[in-house]
Amino acid sequence: MENGTERREARRFTMSLPLSLRCSGLGGTQEKTGKTRDVSFRGLYFWSDALLETGSEIEFTLTLPKEVTRSADVHIRCHGRVVRVEPRDSERGIAARIENYEFLPA
Numbered sequence: 328m329e330n331g332t333e334r335r336e337a338r339r340f341t342m343s344l345p346l347s348l349r350c351s352g353l354g355g356t357q358e359k360t361g362k363t364r365d366v367s368f369r370g371l372y373f374w375s376d377a378l379l380e381t382g383s384e385i386e387f388t389l390t391l392p393k394e395v396t397r398s399a400d401v402h403i404r405c406h407g408r409v410v411r412v413e414p415r416d417s418e419r420g421i422a423a424r425i426e427n428y429e430f431l432p433a
Contacts, residue, residue, distance in 0.1 A: 339365040339372075344392075348377055350385040361421075363389070370407070370425055376418045383409040385423060388431070402431040 344363045350356070361375030366389070379385070385408070391401040405428040413420035 339367045339370075341365050342395075344389055346373060346387045346389050348375060348385060348387045350377060350379060350383055350387075361387075364420070368425070370410070370423060372420060372422045374415075374418050374420055377421070379409050379412055379419070379421055381409055381412060385409060387423075399433060402433075404429050404431055 342363055342365065344366065346361045346363060348357070348359045348361055350359075357377050359375050359377040361373045361377070364372045364374065371389075373387075384406070386404065386406050389403045389405065391403065393400055405425050407423045407425045409421055409423050411420075411422040413422075
């Protein structure tokens, strides 16, 4: 944060959710897994070993477990763009903007 103001447009919720990731990045087309740190309807931050760079287009599927939805697991396919990558040991922290999403049938 350059001037100390919050740049996020939507409230983020701290949630550790599994995700599957499909992307084209530095290592070509990849299918990876990851785990979210926080999520909002406009973006998320997640950990993965995917080789991505800022600006990369990504597709990922989040699974909201029945403990969150209070019914069955819900799968959401999202398309987005990487806005920041933070290397950390063998994995990376990745911030992404969600550009569109769809709920997948059970």
